[in-house]
Amino acid sequence: MVCLVQVMGACCENVIGYIPVPVGLAGPLLLDGRLVYVPMATTEGCLVASTNRGSRALLKCGVTSRIVADGMTRGPVVRFMSIARASEAMMWMQSGENFQNMKKTFDSTSRFARLTNIQIRIAGRHLFVRFVAKTGDAMGMNMVSKGTEAALRFAQETFPDMEILSLSGNFCTDKKPAAINWIEGRGKSVVCEAIVPAETVRTVLKTSVHALVDVHIAKNLVGSAVAGSIGGYNAHAANIVTAIFIATGQDPAQNVGSSNCMTLMEPWGVSGEDLYISVTMPSIEIGTVGGGTILPPQGACLEVLGVRGPNEACPGENASQLARIVCAAVLAGELSLMAALTAGHLVKSHLRHNRLLQGSLGKGLEDDLKVAVFLREGGSRSRELQHRRWWSAAEYQLAFLGCAFAYVDGQLQIIDADERNNEAKGRHESATYQQQAAVCQPTDLLNCMAARDKSARLHLRLERQCTNENRLLDKRTF
């Protein structure tokens, strides 16, 4: 549970409660040789399934990522009596020695914030000064604002006639669409790529490379140009960014700049049958300390990703790794949605995942909702082991939270690959957790993953048991 003490004075005022947002896991996503399970908080049915499908398609080839720039920004507006004084101050701030002195003042305000650059634009007698700083594992807005205020006071000693109109002059630019973040970058600038085999495009994504690239050019490049887009040369980066931001305690308003993304697709290989895909995200504003990251559920999601809190050995590494994960998950999401659009599956899949429960369940849910559990062997063409077990709706509530959990005799049981054998022996010896709470935290899921036989993949099918037919509602694989 979130403790009120942790919220007050840090995350919210006049607190009256909490809004639970469902958290789903997409993955495993193979990123830079490591498998990650990505928590996504969303109420948009289909989004996690889609990102999961993208991750599945990337499981063999993996995603490669690089951080190419790092710098949070604050861009105050200051004013002078004349353009002569404004331009004089501009020259002064840009000279090496004065910059070094401003940097010394800026850096003295934090153990981690380090000024790397200032970008100045003049507009009449106004100056817009964009302070760029590394901020360790923090997203850094408070830190950079603090440093900027101190550096401006230092400059005022030489220019007492400099009027500080606003510490934020929208040249930062924070939480508003702006070309500057798209062009210059803000926070972490990340790029990811993958080469998806033709066979995977056909079997997992249900389309062809030729059709996919064709639609990509028409939609993401030409379509976005026709719409006059800035930073929106993608299908739905904002979907994945926002869901991960909410799950991991980021400032959700920063999905504006953080979702800037250019997706690129090309035919690859000798015969052009494979798919090359890259996503370029120049302004992911993200951190693993500060803000909502201090709250236990959000912290648990960061823990699932292995990036909770500060990286003591190498400050900044946790935040950078989280930015890589966001970018790679966006790549997975782009792959899947673009494939669905190309195959004409968008509406069908959304109606299935957005409306099904309202339409066909509800009354009688407890009676007729059953869950069939299958175990599969690993590998892309996995063989379904002949194991099927019907769960009650109440048990499935737990399974729905992320993995194959059953709540038996007041204990949370995890059904693992061994269960098949155990059941054959007429008993259950699944890993048991002495947990009374009916809500599983992502850390439980992590433990479950570790406990389970890695070579087997768990396959859940949610079916409605009707008299005439068993109707598939949902399926997922872990």
Ligand SMILES: CC(C)(COP(=O)([O-])OP(=O)([O-])OC[C@H]1O[C@@H](n2cnc3c(N)ncnc32)[C@H](O)[C@@H]1OP(=O)([O-])[O-])[C@@H](O)C(=O)NCCC(=O)NCCSC(=O)C[C@@](C)(O)CC(=O)[O-]
């Ligand atoms: C829904 C799918 C994935 C079905 O896709 P499918 O290919 O029919 O699914 P499948 O049953 O053959 O399964 C393939 C894989 O998908 C995953 N998968 C499949 N089902 C599930 C599930 N229930 N839960 C978890 N994972 C699921 C899973 O990884 C599975 O592999 P397996 O594990 O079986 O080896 C596909 O049709 C799809 O991705 N649709 C696109 C949906 C989407 O991306 N929505 C995003 C929001 S759209 C929006 O908000 C933005 C928009 C559209 O307006 C932006 C724009 O302008 O473009």
Ligand SMILES: NC(=O)C1=CN([C@@H]2O[C@H](COP(=O)(O)OP(=O)(O)OC[C@H]3O[C@@H](n4cnc5c(N)ncnc54)[C@H](OP(=O)(O)O)[C@@H]3O)[C@@H](O)[C@H]2O)C=CC1
């Ligand atoms: N002020 C503003 O204009 C805006 C504020 N925000 C809000 O700001 C908050 C985020 O600000 P942010 O500056 O990121 O976080 P914090 O204000 O929480 O600052 C980070 C703190 O963590 C400390 N710290 C410890 N270890 C590390 C490490 N490894 N790396 C970095 N810092 C470390 C810093 O130390 P030290 O004290 O030495 O720096 C600092 O005290 C969010 O709540 C966000 O919503 C959002 C937009 C604008």
